[in-house]
Amino acid sequence: MAQLIGKRLTKSFYIQEDVVQLSKDLLGKVLVTNFDNQVTAGKIVETEAYRAPDDKACHAYQNLCTNRTKIMFEEGGIAYVYLCYGIHHLFNVVTAKKGMAHAILIRAIEPLDNLELMLSRRSKSKANRQLTGGPGVMSKALGITTKFTGVTLLSKDSPIWIEDRGFNVAEENIIASPRVGVDYAEECALWDWRFRIKDSKWTSPAK
DNA sequence: AAGAGGATGAACT
DNA sequence: GTTCATCCTCTTG
DSSP, X not given: OOOOOSEEOOHHHHTOSOHHHHHHHHTTOEEEEEETTEEEEEEEEEEEEEETTTOTXXXXXXXXXXXXXGGGGSOSSEEEEEEETTTEEXXXXXXXXXXXXXXXXXXXXXXXXXXXXXXXXXXXXXXXXXXXXXXXXXXXXXXXXXXXXXXXXXXXXXXXXXXXXXXXXXXXXXXXXXXXXXXXXXXXXXXXXXXXXXXXXXXXXXX
């Protein structure tokens, strides 16, 4: 029971090469998961860009290609899911053309469809920022785990895709800030590659 | 073959 | 504000 309310983003969107611009374009788009006959969806309100080879915070820095990172070198339009601290599943969208390891980490969403299931997956009873605000908990609410790494977002029977439901986010409503948790990346840690929708109550407050 | 550390979150004081 | 859970991936030997 695919529940395509908006327009699914196509390959032409994902293969654009400006991963920073794409990260801003993803704000307001809707991330949908659909498996085990259960659909959940939420509006993307916070993203972060990662770009090999020059970004030290990117797993594929200097085009380092391993079993884990080789997913990022594929053509844009697939998922890169990675386990952090042995606990949290972090969902990324691979972008750009084959051979360019660019990815966008989705950090927070605003719940839209099937709030009940998201609450249940998070063992919570109230919908607030703690439900889907943060890359680890967002994946948990949507049921995303590392087993989805490498799946396409383009097929009509994909378990995960991103669609456009017509939410428009104006440039002046986008807040850019430095990425967190990447202090080891030295000067790259200062790049304003984290983007969120201004005044969204579903992200942490801007600094 | 083994060890260190990480794109975090939750539960504490 | 601090602490720690917990396991995969990469590096080194």
